[in-house]
Amino acid sequence: xxxxxxxxxxxxxxxxxxxxxxxxxxxxxxxxxxxxxxxxxxxxxxxxxxxxxxxxxxxxxxxxxxxxxxxxxxxxxxxxxxxxxxxxxxxxxxxxxxxxxxxxxxxxxxxxxxxxxxxxxxxxxxxxxxxxxxxxxxxxxxxxxxxxxxxxxxxxxxxxxxxxxxxxxxxxxxxxxxxxxxxxxxxxxxxxxxxxxxxxxxxxxxxxxxxxxxxxxxxxxxxxxxxxxxxxxxxxxxxxxxxxxxxxxxxxxxxxxxxxxxxxxxxxxxxxxxxxxxxxxxxxxxxxxxxxxx
Amino acid sequence: xxxxxxxxxxxxxxxxxxxxxxxxxxxxxxxxxxxxxxxxxxxxxxxxxxxxxxxxxxxxxxxxxxxxxxxxxxxxxxxxxxxxxxxxxxxxxxxxxxxxxxxxxxxxxxxxxxxxxxxxxxxxxxxxxxxxxxxxxxxxxxxxxxxxxxxxxxxxxxxxxxxxxxxxxxxxxxxxxxxxxxxxxxxxxxxxxxxxxxxxxxxxxxxxxxxxxxxxxxxxxxxxxxxxxxxxxxxxxxxxxxxxxxxxxxxxxxxxxxxxxxxxxxxxxxxxxxxxxxxxxxxxxxxxxxxxxxxxxxxxxxxxxxxxxxxxxxxxxxxxxxxxxxxxxxxxxxxxxxxxxxxxxxxxxxxxxxxxxxxxxxxxxxxxxxxxxxxxxxxxxxxxxxxx
Numbered sequence: 001x002x003x004x005x006x007x008x009x010x011x012x013x014x015x016x017x018x019x020x021x022x023x024x025x026x027x028x029x030x031x032x033x034x035x036x037x038x039x040x041x042x043x044x045x046x047x048x049x050x051x052x053x054x055x056x057x058x059x060x061x062x063x064x065x066x067x068x069x070x071x072x073x074x075x076x077x078x079x080x081x082x083x084x085x086x087x088x089x090x091x092x093x094x095x096x097x098x099x100x101x102x103x104x105x106x107x108x109x110x111x112x113x114x115x116x117x118x119x120x121x122x123x124x125x126x127x128x129x130x131x132x133x134x135x136x137x138x139x140x141x142x143x144x145x146x147x148x149x150x151x152x153x154x155x156x157x158x159x160x161x162x163x164x165x166x167x168x169x170x171x172x173x174x175x176x177x178x179x180x181x182x183x184x185x186x187x188x189x190x191x192x193x194x195x196x197x198x199x200x201x202x203x204x205x206x207x208x209x210x211x212x213x214x215x216x217x218x219x220x221x222x223x224x225x226x227x228x229x230x231x232x233x234x235x236x237x238x239x240x241x242x243x244x245x246x247x248x249x250x251x252x253x254x255x256x257x258x259x260x261x262x263x264x265x266x267x268x269x270x271x272x273x274x275x276x277x278x279x280x281x282x283x284x285x286x287x288x289x290x291x292x293x294x
Numbered sequence: 295x296x297x298x299x300x301x302x303x304x305x306x307x308x309x310x311x312x313x314x315x316x317x318x319x320x321x322x323x324x325x326x327x328x329x330x331x332x333x334x335x336x337x338x339x340x341x342x343x344x345x346x347x348x349x350x351x352x353x354x355x356x357x358x359x360x361x362x363x364x365x366x367x368x369x370x371x372x373x374x375x376x377x378x379x380x381x382x383x384x385x386x387x388x389x390x391x392x393x394x395x396x397x398x399x400x401x402x403x404x405x406x407x408x409x410x411x412x413x414x415x416x417x418x419x420x421x422x423x424x425x426x427x428x429x430x431x432x433x434x435x436x437x438x439x440x441x442x443x444x445x446x447x448x449x450x451x452x453x454x455x456x457x458x459x460x461x462x463x464x465x466x467x468x469x470x471x472x473x474x475x476x477x478x479x480x481x482x483x484x485x486x487x488x489x490x491x492x493x494x495x496x497x498x499x500x501x502x503x504x505x506x507x508x509x510x511x512x513x514x515x516x517x518x519x520x521x522x523x524x525x526x527x528x529x530x531x532x533x534x535x536x537x538x539x540x541x542x543x544x545x546x547x548x549x550x551x552x553x554x555x556x557x558x559x560x561x562x563x564x565x566x567x568x569x570x571x572x573x574x575x576x577x578x579x580x581x582x583x584x585x586x587x588x589x590x591x592x593x594x595x596x597x598x599x600x601x602x603x604x605x606x607x608x609x610x611x612x613x614x615x616x617x618x619x620x621x622x623x624x625x626x627x628x629x630x631x632x633x634x635x636x637x638x639x640x641x642x643x644x645x646x647x648x649x650x651x652x653x654x655x656x657x658x659x660x661x662x663x664x665x666x667x668x669x670x671x672x673x674x675x676x677x678x679x680x681x682x
Binding site for chain 1: 489493494495496497498499500501502503504663667
């Protein structure tokens with residue numbers, strides 16, 4: 001398990017990460033979301049030892065992360081890093097060798113990942129000759145080729161076409177099934193919602209919220225949509241509710257915990273004909289917006 | 295690249311040798327019996343003076359002039375004629391000598407070596423003096439005894455002077471080797487680091503190795519490849535030189551070779567760490583040259599000072615400048631080669647150099663760990679060192 005505790009890092013006057021804590025268990029896929037500059041990349045770089053953080057601790061299997069541990073971590077940085085003139089197969093095998101894999105096994109694994117990621121027949125091409133999407137696949141192969149125990153992927157889906165997104169999603173699910181711990185960041189919240197067991201939302205270097213989608217929803221007031229055909233303003237004076245939206249589909253009410261919704265229904269029915277009365281469970285995007293603005 | 299460099303080096307050595315006319319003795323044409331009588335004296339005097347002279351009897355003056363004129367179509371076939379014209383043709387005679395009772399004439403085509411001209415004049419003069427003395431009644435034995443050369447021994451007061459040319463060549467070889475190698479491979483280190491930084495490969499690499507491992511591997515790796523490439527090129531050039539006997543390598547170069555190689559390695563390490571730091575500070579590949587300018591200036595400055603130090607190796611400024619670390623790899627070998635380095639100075643210089651390399655490696659390591667994965671504009675040296 002990866003355990004990040006009270007991580008602190010500043011660059012000059014700017015605090016990038018402030019007392020940040022999170023965990024990623026084996027066989028768990030955790031999504032890191034947040035606006036630009038929220039601290040996602042700094043957190044991932046700290047895990048990979050790209051810099052020594054000013055405060056806090058990062059542990060793997062209960063021990064502070066050291067270089068031998070990081071040799072078992074796979075990393076895909078936000079800005080891709082490959083030797084442009086090196087051949088694809090050689091490049092993947094080279095990074096496998098760097099992580100301690102024997103030459104023959106490295107080339108065999110590299111070939112396997114080329115096929116898995118749909119790059120069969122491109123092994124002898126130079127990286128610079130590949131499209132952006134294919135270069136991204138090579139970068140992913142570089143992170144996966146030595147069968148890592150932890151995958152740290154910074155924006156792995158950025159710039160990929162839908163079929164590549166599906167292919168990468170399948171690979172991540174397979175890795176999780178193998179027992180790999182995966183921490184990945186993305187601005188594509190629908191993907192995070194679809195793939196991740198847990199989500200960590202960062203804001204200004206701090207953890208704003210974390211947990212499963214249901215746990216995150218529980219942190220917010222329930223939302224009730226009611227459509228009543230009436231000419232009177234039936235929502236004024238309601239106890240424990242707040243109107244947070246109104247459109248042709250009715251009014252959207254935020255319901256405080258403990259509010260008697262049956263009493264609410266009765267008030268609506270008294271006001272007119274109730275056409276719709278139901279709870280809304282927004283997706284991650286909606287949750288993110290609510291959490292960041294609240 | 296190495297193949298092309300090696301090929302060029304071999305061609306530069308073998309090419310001139312192919313077009314060089316074969317060496318032959320200097321041929322002196324003797325016109326008439328009086329001149330022909332001087333043949334033994336010319337050969338003996340030539341041998342004593344280290345000039346290989348053969349003589350040829352020529353019937354008359356017009357035949358001599360014809361044989362003094364180079365033939366431009368002496369080669370066989372088109373290739374032979376081409377080679378012959380490139381070589382400038384070859385005359386049968388180098389000098390023609392005509393002697394009569396009252397005068398002597400030395401003829402040549404365009405130029406003649408002053409040594410050869412003086413040698414022929416001396417032989418003619420000696421024969422003339424002999425004839426005059428004998429005609430004046432001096433006994434032949436006395437004339438012969440008078441013309442016997444007095445044994446003259448030579449004494450050289452500055453004993454090392456005889457090998458100064460070889461020592462100067464050794465000093466130059468050391469300086470040129472370092473200047474060219476650091477110029478090429480030091481720049482390769484800076485470009486390689488800058489490429490890994492700008493392509494963001496460094497970030498992936500630093501997930502598997504420490505900054506100091508990455509830096510040391512880069513410097514030593516490129517250094518070893520560079521030494522291998524230089525060895526191939528220099529080795530091929532030496533073999534080509536030995537085969538065509540183009541020019542002799544002074545023995546002093548071989549004697550000083552271990553010291554030359556030691557200072558080459560020390561100099562390379564000092565500069566390569568500096569170039570690595572420069573490469574880690576750039577934002578774009580094009581900035582490598584300007585960021586590494588301080589090292590380039592020291593390298594070129596040291597190279598030029600090396601020539602000045604060969605001219606006056608015992609000057610005080612040379613002694614002082616040779617202890618400035620970036621100049622040491624160029625000036626210490628020059629002082630050593632020219633015999634102006636005291637015994638105690640060599641270990642002191644090596645110690646100072648090792649300390650400088652250590653300091654430079656620490657400095658580069660610091661810049662590497664803070665600047666290599668940093669985005670944004672190019673960093674100044676001060677800004678890079680202040681980063682945490």
